[in-house]
Amino acid sequence: MVSLAERKRQLVGEELREIALQLLAAKGYDVTTVDEIAAAAGMSRRTFHRYYASKEDVVIQLLADVGEQVRTVLAARPAAEPPAVALRQAVGMAIDFCAGHHDPVKMLAVVRLILGTPSLHARFLELQAGAQAELTAVLAARLGVDGDDMFPEMAVRMALTAFDAALERWAASNGSADPQELTDRAFAVLEPALRPPA
Amino acid sequence: MVSLAERKRQLVGEELREIALQLLAAKGYDVTTVDEIAAAAGMSRRTFHRYYASKEDVVIQLLADVGEQVRTVLAARPAAEPPAVALRQAVGMAIDFCAGHHDPVKMLAVVRLILGTPSLHARFLELQAGAQAELTAVLAARLGVDGDDMFPEMAVRMALTAFDAALERWAASNGSADPQELTDRAFAVLEPALRPPA
DNA sequence: CCTCCACTGACACAGTGTGTCAACCATGCC
DNA sequence: GGCATGGTTGACACACTGTGTCAGTGGAGG
Structure with missing residues (x-):
């Protein structure tokens, strides 16, 4: 029960x-x-x-579940879909949670708090590093390559980097910028490197 | 005096x-x-x-100066050099310090300690985030673009991501892998996205 | 009604990081 | 040589975090 x-x-x-x-x-x-x-x-x-185990956790744990959801989204994308598109969708889900319609005012305050507090920012990046490892495994399985191939790992890292860049610019704009458009612009830079290795 | x-x-x-x-x-x-x-x-x-201000600092501060040196290396590269090459040289300097000839046995222990301790890893990533901001400014000045252009930021983030990937794989190999070759492989993945935006 | 169980507050404790102050020690000046 | 002086150190004391432990409390179910 x-x-x-x-x-x-x-x-x-x-x-x-x-x-x-x-x-x-x-x-x-x-x-x-x-x-x-x-x-x-x-x-x-x-x-x-x-x-909450610590003062940091009460802030960070709000985003801890998102990593799991992102992994689910990535795993659910059609296998034939190019990595760039699948990763864009997965990151889109995360950026929507952090900067989307959920509760813009509250989330902006939280994001600014995290990005502006060194110890919280550090935990945030560490949390992301954990998600990166899991996402890499999912993408490698999708592409059917072994762990020696660096492409899945680098692709996931690039996608998370796009997420960070978009989130920071959204916070810097005080929430006035469109988070999805920022993400699109970041992915546009990455796109040439996100094609599967033939 | x-x-x-x-x-x-x-x-x-x-x-x-x-x-x-x-x-x-x-x-x-x-x-x-x-x-x-x-x-x-x-x-x-x-x-x-x-x-040392904290127990973390006594470990992390060993790498704190490297960020400054990397910035110097990047700024010293010829202005006509493509971003991919200049960034590769800057990251090469950092990876050489962490995994190069300096003192392989000691540095391997330090790197494993950092990567294997969550709180240290978090500080390490936070330190890198600070360096990323400075490097972005240097690269943007090199390319003569404004702060609205995402290319410098994304390029620097990608380069640091290559550094992380190479360092982790080097540590995972117990120092037996060639760090520069790992860095080359990581940059090979990024290379298509590191060309300046026309 | 009684038992059991999860939740809570009240300690106590180890550990971190900082402020403060007196003692100390080397250098430099008289 | 004697002596002031600035930097370094150790010894407290303090605020704060995170955890273990234990007794009290209240509700759910027999």
Whole structure:
């Protein structure tokens, strides 16, 4: 039975994250203590850490699930589709989550918080490195090449690089730029290198 | 007069880093405390932090200067040189420092420590992100394009991605692979996208 | 009603990073 | 030689993070 306790736990976790994000964005990441976040949410510091392992996690974990979804999208694309198109679709899903219709104002604050806080940016990049390894395996399987071939790895790295560039430029524009168009422009640069190795 | 005190300070810092790296690599990063490192170096924890701001810094700062050198190399390349060649030379310098003749056994241990420790890997990527911004400015100036053009940014990101891929594969081979040849193979994948935009 | 279980708060603890202060030591000046 | 001085160090103290442990509490189900 996952129903009641499980759902309540997830609900509390989401509300806690909401309060934390609001407080961190308003006051600044470094100067905000976990005790303050916990107090704002009406709980003890110990209980906070039962929901999120660290102060970084409460911000980053929002994006942690996206990696898994991106992998699913890539795996679901038709096998005959060129890598450039399949990767563009996968990245498009991620950029839509971060900068799309979901909740632009809130997500812009979160993205700016991550990109503007060194320790959070570091965790963000590390998270991406983990996703990169998984995506590489998926793409290599799609193309039917062995692990010695560098193309799948480089293709995935390039795609994630396009994601980063688009996300940064979107944040730099205060959310006024079109994230999908930025992604298209980044992929246009990469496109000549994204053709499968004959 | 920077001579005596300054040089002694730097000398102590280098020996301290050497001891720290040896201890961290032998025992493991997470389970080694700063007190242990300080004790092994015959000093107090407070004094350790006068040389390195954090336990991460004593490892990462070894690579921090490389970013500056890479920027210098890129800026020194002839202006008429194609971006692919200039970037290849800049990255070649970095990969040579990390995996070249300098001290293969020691550097392999350091690289494996960084790549195998999440918090260090995160700092490493963050450090690289900082270098990326500077290199982008240099390349954009070389090409005489404005900041709206994505090519310089994407080209630098691709080059750093080639660096990462080569470094990881070199570490995975336990240092037996040729780092420059790995870099060449990575750049071969990127090459079609590294031509300047007409 | 009673049992069991998940959740919580209240400690305690190890570890990190920083501020502060007194002691020390080498250099340079009188 | 004596002495001021600036840099270095160790010894605290402090705020903060993250974790282990334990007792209390409240609800779900027998």
